[in-house]
Amino acid sequence: MARIASESLIERLVEWGVDTVFGMPGDGINGIMEGLRRHRDKVRFVLVHHEEAAAFMATGYAKATGRIGVCLATSGPGGIHLLNGLYDAKLDHAPVLAITGMQETAVLGTGYQQEVHLDRVFEDVAEYNMMVTNPEQLPAVVDLAVRTAYARRGVAHLTIPNDVQVAEAGEAPFAHVGPVRAPQSTAAYLRPPGVPRQEHLEAAAEVLNAAERPALLVGAGALHAREEVLAVAAALGAPVVKTLPGKAVVPDDSPYTTGGIGLLGTRPSEELMDDADALLMVGTNYPYTKYLPRPEKVRVVQIEADPARAGARMPTDVPMVGDARDALRALLPLLHPREDVSHLRTYQKKTADWRSDMEALENPERDPIAPQYVVSVLDDLAAGDAIMTCDSGTIATWAARHWTIRDGREFYLSGNLASMAPGLPYAIAMQHAHPGRQVIAYVGDGGFAMLMAEFLTAARHGLPVKVVINNNNSLGQILWEQMVLGFPEHGVRFPDPEPDYSAWAVSCGGFGAKVTKPGDVAGAIGAALAHDGPALVDVAVNPNEPPMPGKVTYEQAKKFAQAFLKGQPHRAAIATTLFKDRIDKFGD
Structure with a gap:
């Protein structure tokens, strides 16, 4: 049997260390599927139910491993379906290769x-x-x-016509005008030097040593630099603020962190951004500039891997290009250990008070079930090295504030694209990449419904992912956004009856439990985590629980009140929930 071009494709991917391809067959990629079949001992093909999920899986695989993720789709509609997941990779800087089919030349x-x-x-x-x-x-x-995907931390795409896929490997079917040879290359990517220039390090140290109220803002680019971030924070006596994609950079119980930033962040972090006189940004290109310090009040140092993004978000005194870990290691000896840590102590107290407020909202007695309580149960019962994946929406708020990073725990979501539905595909890919670890998809009912067929993918591939659905039978985040704009909600609540997704899990051969009472939450989640296979817990939570910002501005409060006055259809239930939240936080 002749060796076909698709075999050359797969063999080269193997040389790059690729061991998994996520995808869905079609008549536009039959030749590539044959190449995968002939090399099935080296590359596992994970058959999905929707190409969007395949792209999310490739992105999740890349985020969790640092290795290139690969997805495969047929020509036409199959390739188009990949786009949402690929934009997730593009915006979050994950190396992904998409392979698609094309009609005969x-x-x-x-x-x-x-x-x-x-x-x-x-x-x-x-x-x-x-x-x-x-x-x-x-x-x-x-x-x-592959080299470009690694170097530019983004998406690469190859589309291959049907006739090329099945042509003899190495064939050159056209007559050449002159002598032409295909280039010979090497299946290797050399990471660029990670240490910034010495003069930039010295300038950065000068800014940071002179600061009275320094702070660090760390993101996903610093996930591999935990010890270095903590060492610099200790030297500067500086609190550490984390972007949501960078939640796992330092443990949430560290004495140095104030938690997250932005709409889903914490009150101490927001106050710190207003108070700091120097900001060290590490591994982040945080896009929501309204949550960053006012430029005239702060001096900024940034460590950024991409020269195009260094200094791109706000005026930066010292932009440095380099790897977060390498740069911090080089910077640390230039910093003067700070004796006065009163600035840090102030924010440790603020953070302790904030955590106490959040713990109060994890009340197991509240009925309907408080979503904060559901995440607190997950936090208590999950393993010390568990991986949580999350969808976008109110669930991101609950996960940001109630899922605790400690030990080897990790956390992933669609950061800059903020897409619905990646939670389950991410979990499947990460469970495949880390078969010995506990992987939990914490998702909303809206996002789960979009790609729920992939639970069957997990069951068929023997992947023991755990899914916990925060089921408020609505598009909760949009509901609250409408109200903050001063608009009564419209078109954001699904009609009754509320679905029971646990029945779907059971029909797929997995574990399923539907929870409607707070007293049943811990038992159901515990049983799911203990189940030897895929498991799903569908929890009916309070649909009127507001994902409040760390600090509520006057304008937000005014618009919220206007929505009530205009005829918010659920204002009584919302008001009752807000009243209960206040009692839980401050006592009666």
Whole structure:
């Protein structure tokens, strides 16, 4: 049997260390599927139920391992379905390779069935984007695609016509005008030097040593630099604020952190951003600039891996290009250990008070069930090295504030794209990458319903993911956003009856439990975590629980009140919940 070009593709991916491809077959990639079949002993194909999930899985795999994630889709609609997950990779800087099919070269441009020129469609999302038209291009374009995805921390895309997929490997079917040879490459990526220039390090140290009220803001680019972040924080006597994608940079119970930033962040972090006179940004390109310090009040030092993003968010006194861990190690000897730690002590007290307020909201007696309580049970029962994946919405608020990073725990969500539905696909990919670890998808009912078929994927592949659904039978985040804008809610609550997703889990061969009473939450979650296989707990939570910001501005409060006056249909239930929350936080 002749060796086909698709085998050359798969063999080169193997040389790059690829062991998994997430995807869904179609008639536009039958040749590539044959290449995977012939090399099934080296690369596992994870069959999904929707191509969007395949792209989310590849992105989650890349985020959790640092290795390139690979997804595969057929021509036309299959490739288009990948886009949402690929934009998640693009915006969160995860290395992903998307491979798609294309019609035979002989019919391109004739309006053939499913003729969508995916190389053009992917122009915005992909850092490297190529239609392969000659079998001899492989494996060189594979090398360039993978190397570019790593170097630019983004998406690469190869689309391969059907006839090229099944042509003889290495064949050059066209006569050349002159001598032409396909380039010979190396399946290796060399990480650029991670230490910034010495003069930049010295300038950074000068700014930080002169500060009276320094602070650190750390993001996903510092996830591998926990010890270095804590050492610099100790030297400066500086509190550490974390972006949500960077939640796992330092433990939540560390004496140095004030928690998260932004709409889902904490009151101490927001106050610190107003108070700091120097800010060290490490591994973050935090986009919500309204939550950052006012430029005229703070001096800024930034450590950024991408030269294009260094100093891009706010005026920066010392932008440095380098790896977070390498740069902090080089910076640390230049810092003067601070003797006066009163600034740090102030924020330790503020943070302790905030944590006490949050713990008060985890009241197991509240009925309907408080979503904060559900996450607190997960936090208590989950393993010390558990991985939590999360969807966007109110659930991100509850996870940000009530899921505690300690020991080896990790946390992932769609950061900059803030897409619904990645929680379950992320969990499946991460469970595949880390088979010995506990992986929990904490998702909303809206996001789960979008890609719920992938629970069947987990069951069929024997992946023991645990899914906990925060079921408020609504699109909760949008509900509250409408009210903050002063609009009574509209079109955000699903009609009754509330679905029972646990029945779907059982029908897939997994564990399923529906919880409607607070007294049953701990037992159901404990049973799910102990189950030897995929498990799902569908918890009916209070739909009127507000995801309040760390600090409520006057304008937000005014708009919220206006929504009530305009005829908020659930104002009585919302008012009752707000009253109970206040009692829980401050006592009676």
